Amino acid sequence: MCNLIMEEKGLNITSCINNYVENVRSSLKIRWNKWDKNLIEHSTYEVIGGILARQCSLAIQLSTNLQMWNEEIAPIILRTMADNHINLAWILVNPKEHSEKFIIHGLGQLKLDLEHRKNNLDETMKGEIEEYIEREEQFINSQKYTFLTEVNLGSWSGLNTRKMAEEAGIIDFYNYVYQPFSNCTHSTWAHISKYNTDLSKNPLHKFFRHPIIIDFEPHINYLNLAGKYLDKSMREFDRVFKLNINEDSAFDILLKELNELSSEKNN
Incomplete structure (x- = not known):
C-alpha cells in the first residue's frame, strides 16, 4: 500500500494508485491465462511474458x-x-526467432560475467564468490548448458534500437520517447545543462554556469507516461495475439479515477 498526496493540488491519490497497482497485476494475469500456449516452443511465451x-x-x-x-x-x-517496449514490439514481428535471440544473448551475457569473475577472484572472498558462481551456473544450465551458450558482445537482435523500432513500425515512439529520455539515462550535456547547472546571476561572470542541486517537486505527468507506455505494450500484445480482453485497461481506470477525484475537489 502507498500513501501519496499531491500537495500542489491538495489531492490524496492513494486509493487511485493502489487500485492501479492491483489492476496492473490483474491485467497481466488475465492475459497470461487467456494466451493459448504451445509448450514445445516455450521460449516464446517465457520471453514475451517476462517482458510484459x-x-x-x-x-x-x-x-x-x-x-x-x-x-x-x-x-x-x-x-x-x-x-x-521496443524490444517487445520487435520480438512480436517474429516471436519464435526473435525470442530465441533474446534468450541466447541474455544467457551469453551471464556466462561472460561469470568468466570475468572466475578470472578475477578475490582471495579474501573466494568462498563466497565461488558459491555465487556455482548458483549462476546452475541457473544458466537450467535453461541451456553453459558450454553451449553463445557470447554475443553486440546487440542481442543484431540491429540498433532505431532499426528495431523501424522494423516494428514504431519509429515515432523511438524519436519522441526513447531518444529524448536517453539524455537523462546517459547523463549527457543536454540533460546536465538543464537540471544540474545554472547561469550565474553576476554579470561579471560572463554567463558562467555553476553546479546546482534542484529540490524537485513531483509531477503527476510522469505517472501518466508510465501508465501510457505500459498500456502501449499491453495493446500491442493483444493486437498480435488477438486476445479478447473485455476489461477496461488499468491505465484507463486510473485516468478516470484521477479525473473524478479532481472534479470532487473542485466542486
Whole structure:
C-alpha cells in the first residue's frame, strides 16, 4: 500500500494508485491465462511474458514512488520502459526467432560475467564468490548448458534500437520517447545543462554556469507516461495475439479515477 498526496493540488491519490497497482497485476494475469500456449516452443511465451511482467513492474515501481516523479529520476525509468517496449514490439514481428535471440544473448551475457569473475577472484572472498558462481551456473544450465551458450558482445537482435523500432513500425515512439529520455539515462550535456547547472546571476561572470542541486517537486505527468507506455505494450500484445480482453485497461481506470477525484475537489 502507498500513501501519496499531491500537495500542489491538495489531492490524496492513494486509493487511485493502489487500485492501479492491483489492476496492473490483474491485467497481466488475465492475459497470461487467456494466451493459448504451445509448450514445445516455450521460449516464446517465457520471453514475451517476462517482458510484459517487467513493464508492469516498472510501472508499479514508478507509480508508487512519488519521489521519482521528477526530471532527474523518472526519465531513467521511462527510458527503460521505452527500451522494453521496443524490444517487445520487435520480438512480436517474429516471436519464435526473435525470442530465441533474446534468450541466447541474455544467457551469453551471464556466462561472460561469470568468466570475468572466475578470472578475477578475490582471495579474501573466494568462498563466497565461488558459491555465487556455482548458483549462476546452475541457473544458466537450467535453461541451456553453459558450454553451449553463445557470447554475443553486440546487440542481442543484431540491429540498433532505431532499426528495431523501424522494423516494428514504431519509429515515432523511438524519436519522441526513447531518444529524448536517453539524455537523462546517459547523463549527457543536454540533460546536465538543464537540471544540474545554472547561469550565474553576476554579470561579471560572463554567463558562467555553476553546479546546482534542484529540490524537485513531483509531477503527476510522469505517472501518466508510465501508465501510457505500459498500456502501449499491453495493446500491442493483444493486437498480435488477438486476445479478447473485455476489461477496461488499468491505465484507463486510473485516468478516470484521477479525473473524478479532481472534479470532487473542485466542486
